[in-house]
Amino acid sequence: MGFWQVVKADMKAAIGRDRLSRLPVVVLFNPSFAAVFLHRVAAHLYHTRLRRLGIAIWCWNVTRTSCHINLDSQIGPGLFLPHPAAVVIGSGVRIGANVTIYQSVTLGRVEASPIYPTVEDGAVLYTNAVLIGPITVGAGATIGAAAVVLKDVPPGGVVVGNPGRIIRIAPPADALSAQEAARP
Template identity: 55%
Template sequence: MMKFWDVVRADLRANAGHAKMLKLLPTFIFNPGFAAIFLHRVACRLRQGGVIRRRLGLLVWRWNVGRSACHINLDSDIAPGLFLPHPTGIVIGSGARIGAGTTIYQSVTIGKTASPQYPVIGADCVLYPNALVIGPLTIGDRAIVGAGTVVLKDVPADSVVAGNPGRLLRVGKAEEPAARPA
């Protein structure tokens, strides 16, 4: 398990293009995506302490929800390097798991159906605006979910899914174009 500040550095790198702790405060002030995930990490860290720290963690979480309009549940499992380019209206449910280096755009919902299981999002995925990822499903590593897509079934790694309901547009890695003869 990574140390707290190593996770923060990964989030800094993903959201601001650097991992310089000396630039933490200006990045927090001027980069809303980093601010949202940083406050989420702080709230989660505080929840690991005693009663007063847990209550302070809930207060930080509530303040973050109000300031960022992102409802990232404290019981979700988010790997380092989450990139939030436009962090407004994002909802991540309590049991959701999100892999390292994932990008989530505005108004994305990651939630569950009547099943108690939440989605598992692989590493280096991209979820474009207004995507709904609902139910006990897995999105494979490096998959792309198009804008406005409703995902109700598993998505294989290196795939592209779009539409309502989501359907696979590409499965596996895109082929490299053949080299042209000189």
């Protein structure tokens, strides 16, 4: 996916699916979109000959938004940070498409392992969640506020508590639509 397609997906995530009339306001004033857009620009420049300019934009973005997203993290399109303050995303983190991350979420590694967390498509990470180490958060999973996740979360799983425990596993979206189609 090209740079501008990813930015367009980020805009749609920040605007909502049907509120195109808000586009100018979002682009100019929304801190959520600004944090993600400036990160995308900085990361793009960082991986070209303009590395120092990318680092300068990254530093300005961190200072401006208090959102620390490492330039070596891999982030899919449609990232939505409703409140980007104090979000920390480490260098090896992989995030899928259409993920929502609320304020004060940390994704990092433990000293014993060089591997960072992977967050799959459509996951939602609520306020103050901490995901540490070589774990995978499955597609469509929900991590509750202040949960500390140290183990893998299955797709559709809901995790709460410290240490995080799975309290529910929702069926995949295609299974739900198949069940609804089978009803008379």
